[in-house]
Amino acid sequence: MKDPTRPQLTRRDFIRTTATAAAAVGAITAAPFVARGQVLGANSKLGVGFIGVGGRGRSHVNTIARMVKAGDPLQILGVCDAYAFRAEEVAKQTGAKIYKTHHDLLAEKGIDVVCIATPDRLHVPQALDAVRAGKDVYCEKPMGHWSQATLSRQFCLETQKFKRVVQIGNQGNSSKAWRKVAELVRQGVVGRPQHVQAGYFRDGDWGERMHIPDKSAKPGPELDWAGFLGDAPKKPFTVDRFFSWRKYLDYAGGPCTDLFPHVFTPFVSILGLKFPSLAVGSGGILKFDTYDREVPDTFNMCLDYPERLSVTIVCTLANGYPTEPAIRGDEGTITLQGPVWELGFDGVTVIPRKGQPTKVPGDKSDSVFAHWQNFLECVRTREKPVADVEFGYRVQVALNMAMLSYLEKKVATFDLEKEEIVLS
Numbered sequence: 025m026k027d028p029t030r031p032q033l034t035r036r037d038f039i040r041t042t043a044t045a046a047a048a049v050g051a052i053t054a055a056p057f058v059a060r061g062q063v064l065g066a067n068s069k070l071g072v073g074f075i076g077v078g079g080r081g082r083s084h085v086n087t088i089a090r091m092v093k094a095g096d097p098l099q100i101l102g103v104c105d106a107y108a109f110r111a112e113e114v115a116k117q118t119g120a121k122i123y124k125t126h127h128d129l130l131a132e133k134g135i136d137v138v139c140i141a142t143p144d145r146l147h148v149p150q151a152l153d154a155v156r157a158g159k160d161v162y163c164e165k166p167m168g169h170w171s172q173a174t175l176s177r178q179f180c181l182e183t184q185k186f187k188r189v190v191q192i193g194n195q196g197n198s199s200k201a202w203r204k205v206a207e208l209v210r211q212g213v214v215g216r217p218q219h220v221q222a223g224y225f226r227d228g229d230w231g232e233r234m235h236i237p238d239k240s241a242k243p244g245p246e247l248d249w250a251g252f253l254g255d256a257p258k259k260p261f262t263v264d265r266f267f268s269w270r271k272y273l274d275y276a277g278g279p280c281t282d283l284f285p286h287v288f289t290p291f292v293s294i295l296g297l298k299f300p301s302l303a304v305g306s307g308g309i310l311k312f313d314t315y316d317r318e319v320p321d322t323f324n325m326c327l328d329y330p331e332r333l334s335v336t337i338v339c340t341l342a343n344g345y346p347t348e349p350a351i352r353g354d355e356g357t358i359t360l361q362g363p364v365w366e367l368g369f370d371g372v373t374v375i376p377r378k379g380q381p382t383k384v385p386g387d388k389s390d391s392v393f394a395h396w397q398n399f400l401e402c403v404r405t406r407e408k409p410v411a412d413v414e415f416g417y418r419v420q421v422a423l424n425m426a427m428l429s430y431l432e433k434k435v436a437t438f439d440l441e442k443e444e445i446v447l448s
């Protein structure tokens with residue numbers, strides 16, 4: 025029986041809708057605004073600032089430094105980090121000026137774009153400050169912390185209000201391999217997609233047990249504990265909380281918000297998904313229970329979309345044996361041959377209901393570089409990047425729904441009118 029509450033998409037409707045969505049993956053749609061009243065020329069120099077230069081931020085510094093070396097009109101002007109030694113290292117490497125806090129860095133007029141690679145809970149507050157200060161933003165995934173649903177919406181609205189260009193660090197959206205999948209879906213090889221299944225499996229918890237460079241570190245001029253906490257509960261300092269923040273629910277969410285953005289986000293884009301109507305999150309700490317880890321090591325996310333499509337993403341850190349992600353439709357299946365990472369994958373197999381399977385090679389070229397290129401091009405043209413803020417918000421709502429369902433042991437639904445997550 026047909027569900028009267030759900031729009032009944034035909035195969036043709038679906039292909040028409042996803043043609044637009046897939047175009048957003050492969051190309052760029054025109055944004056309705058122009059910043060500071062002007063589109064920048066291809067050769068005008070952009071000033072870049074870095075907020076948070078730990079593991080990820082440092083790798084972004086290297087990407088931009090590579091672009092500078094290749095002659096791109098960019099200049100690394102500023103850096104700040106709550107752990108001063110990290111900012112000093114980047115200043116030594118690039119000649120950037122060190123700013124004590126992100127507020128000081130944002131006050132620098134010459135900085136046009138900022139890269140935010142701080143712990144999850146700081147992304148949205150710092151990005152909001154950045155768009156209010158007139159900067160364009162490359163903001164690492166996840167767009168926000170699982171507890172910041174309202175603030176994430178605010179970020180989305182204010183990005184539009186201040187006519188800023190924002191790219192969320194879901195580099196899979198710039199991967200050539202994922203684009204191939206988008207193109208196949210757009211061609212209708214699976215008919216109307218109805219089910220997505222994917223996973224992220226790891227042998228180990230090293231991702232959360234992050235390196236502690238100085239076990240005797242203390243808050244002071246070189247370590248900004250209050251800055252690290254941001255809007256998180258005001259807990260006493262420990263080196264673990266500061267350096268190994270991924271273990272704690274106050275600052276992170278575990279696989280759902282750390283790892284799923286890589287395997288889930290491209291599907292949202294390829295299939296043109298909006299907001300889930302229903303989400304369930306399950307899992308727990310099933311293996312790594314011998315230290316003060318708060319985030320789960322096992323997580324399963326089930327989402328129903330009003331587009332009449334179900335998505336299941338699963339993860340354990342106890343065993344790295346992979347699963348083959350699949351999009352199943354009424355006329356066939358697409359499977360992805362792994363390991364499926366943010367950088368792409370080995371290949372794609374198209375299995376029609378009738379006829380022989382065909383294999384399409386994947387691609388593992390540098391999607392982070394491509395993601396930055398797409399962002400910087402959009403900064404100049406004022407067009408929308410491939411993982412713009414509105415897209416990032418849709419992804420974040422789904423992740424937040426699954427996280428809240430898991431934490432509260434309830435089912436999460438989404439009130440589209442109020443844009444609110446409802447738990448029952």
Ligand SMILES: NC(=O)c1ccc[n+]([C@@H]2O[C@H](COP(=O)([O-])OP(=O)(O)OC[C@H]3O[C@@H](n4cnc5c(N)ncnc54)[C@H](O)[C@@H]3O)[C@@H](O)[C@H]2O)c1
Nearest residue numbers: 076077078079080081105106107141142144164165251252
């Ligand atoms: N897209 C990807 O593939 C990818 C890969 C790795 C990490 N990430 C994301 O990047 C973010 C950072 O991860 P990481 O592994 O680099 O963590 P990290 O702890 O190594 O780096 C975070 C840095 O932010 C600094 N910091 C903390 N509070 C700050 C503040 N108020 N102002 C300025 N700096 C502050 C810390 O001192 C630290 O140096 C995370 O959100 C993570 O999800 C994305």
